Amino acid sequence: MATQSSGIRGLRTAVAAVLGIAAGAVAAAAAQRHALDAIGERLEHLEKRAVTQQQTNLAMQQRQHWELLSKAMDNPELTEVLDIFEAPVTVQKRRQYLFANALYTNLLCYYRIGNLTRDEFFKHARGMFQNPIVREYWYATRQQRASLTGTEEAELGLLIDDLLLQLDEADTDEWWVVGDPPLDA
Structure with missing residues (x-):
């Protein structure tokens, strides 16, 4: 019976180890997913900001173009x-x-x-x-x-x-x- 008991203990230890590894993998995947989502949100924010900056630059360039043409027309x-x-x-x-x-x-x-x-x-x-x-x-x-x-x-x-x-x-x-x-x- 002692052999059977230590076999069960060994099996429990192995199951616990596998469960620990699986839980660790799930936690790592969740952390990785969270990091990827955060990076995605940051990239989206930067892309929107870049579009806004491009529009601002175009508007400024348009204003400067008009000022130059106005001077020339005058x-x-x-x-x-x-x-x-x-x-x-x-x-x-x-x-x-x-x-x-x-x-x-x-x-x-x-x-x-x-x-x-x-x-x-x-x-x-x-x-x-x-x-x-x-x-x-x-x-x-x-x-x-x-x-x-x-x-x-x-x-x-x-x-x-x-x-x-x-x-x-x-x-x-x-x-x-x-x-x-x-x-x-």
Whole structure:
């Protein structure tokens, strides 16, 4: 009986050891899971903060762009610095083009910071490009946009180019229905 009793004790000890190891593994897994969840939450917080910082940076850049353009539009000598158009233009036309640039850049910024969907961007652009001066500006700056390959801004520029072709070819005066809005990316 002593042999049987020590065998049972040995079995109990082995079971207790296995249970201890299992409990330790469960506790370690739970601690690891908790750590992974905490890391996931921290990463999510950092990603949101990065998006917010990117939006802040874009807004600051937009403000600086407007301030520079405003100075140039107010001073013909500074306006000459921004004469990047393919054909010579008058000071008045250059100032109008700079304002058209400010309008388009503002629309682009609104899209980039998430205030507009791609569909809304398209619809606003469709209205903006009804103005002949804005269209002239667009055509006069074609050369600068050609260097923007592979960027989101280049994609949107091509979208505008396509829209203008559709508007030019449309056999309707109802410009607000011309063109298929893009699928939001």
